[in-house]
Amino acid sequence: MVRTPCCEKMGLKKGPWTPEEDQILISHIQRYGHANWRALPKQAGLLRCGKSCRLRWINYLRPDIKRGKFSKEEEETILKLHGILGNRWSTIAARLPGRTDNEIKNFWHTHLKKRPERSQVQRMMNNNFFSANPLQESQAEAGSSSGTSINMRRVTVDASATSSVPGKVLVANDESLPSKKNPAIAGLGFYGPVSSDISGVTFGNNSHSDIGEEREFWYNMFMTSQRRGMEM
DNA sequence: AAGAGTACCAACCGCCACTTC
DNA sequence: GGAAGTGGCGGTTGGTACTCT
Structure with missing residues (x-):
């Protein structure tokens, strides 16, 4: 299929947003919502593309x-979820109310990526919790910025350097490959119902979610271990 | 004080999946 | 079933602020 450009290049503004543009966007969305992002800038009178809006x-x-600094709890949550999910920022963001995928991604790259605890978390995840094999651990150790590789029985988070798409969640056998809208472990969209926070009760009580039971099981295992105060 | 190096973060880009026709 | 349109995601970049020498 021939891709259409996200917006006409001609005459559309790029770069930092001005307070005036922000105000226009806010008031337009408050009044009319954002049913159609592509049409929105035109309707609102903004010289921006829909994606930018x-x-x-x-x-x-x-x-x-x-806004503002990440708390210690938030940091730990990001570290742990990244250990499971890899670079699935939007999914991680769904577990951190008020935080965006972009913010978490930036925070990861500037703060957490280089922290020594990170590799410790991943080692724990690999060895003690999900019983990954040594090869996977070495892949994670050797690895890239997103060097995580966790094998669960049928769900593999493969973020090793050898993965064609680092951070992609792969499903091993008879399940269909997960999509972005149905990730292998946690698939709630940013606006989707978030059933609990990191210390909450149960993952996946979203009736609209089609996350597989087994995926849910593994995720709940992780959450349960946290609630028990498992050292990770 | 000034230049160089580094850190941070807002925004863009390209791709993919889903929906609609 | 396939093309077209749209939304969303993750990777990357560029500008600015901050720190160091």
């Missing part, structure tokens, strides 16, 4: 955005 709204203008 969407990004600006989701990452900075939404009323429920939590």
Whole structure:
């Protein structure tokens, strides 16, 4: 299929948003919502492409955005979830109310990526919790920025350097390959219902979620271990 | 004080999956 | 069933602020 450009290049503004543009976008969305991002800038009178508007709204203008420093708990949550999910920032963001995937991604690259605890977390995840084999651990150790490789019985988070798509979640046998909208472990969209926080009760009580039971099982195992105060 | 190096983060780009016709 | 349109995701970049020498 021939891809159409996300927006006409001509005459559309790029770069940092001005307070005026922000205000226009906010008031337009408050009044009319954002059913169609592509049409929105035209309707609102903004010289931006729809993608840019969407990004600006989701990452900075939404009323429920939590700004400021990440708490210790949030850091730990990111580390642990990244150990399971790899670079699935939107899924991780879904577990951190008020935080966006972009923010978490930036935070990871600037703070957590180089932290020594990170590799410790991954080692724990690989060896003690999910019983990964030594090869996978060495892949993770050797690895890339997203060097995580966790084997669960049928669900593999493969973020090794050898993976064609680092961080992609692969499913081993009879299940269909997960899609972005149905990731192998946690698939709630940013606006989707988040059933619990990291210390919460159960993952996956979203009736609209089609996350597989087994995936849910492994995720709940992880959450349960956290609630028990398992050292990771 | 000034230049160089580094850290941080907002925004863009390209791709993929889903939906609609 | 396939093309076209759209939304969303993750990787990357570029500008700015900060720190060091």
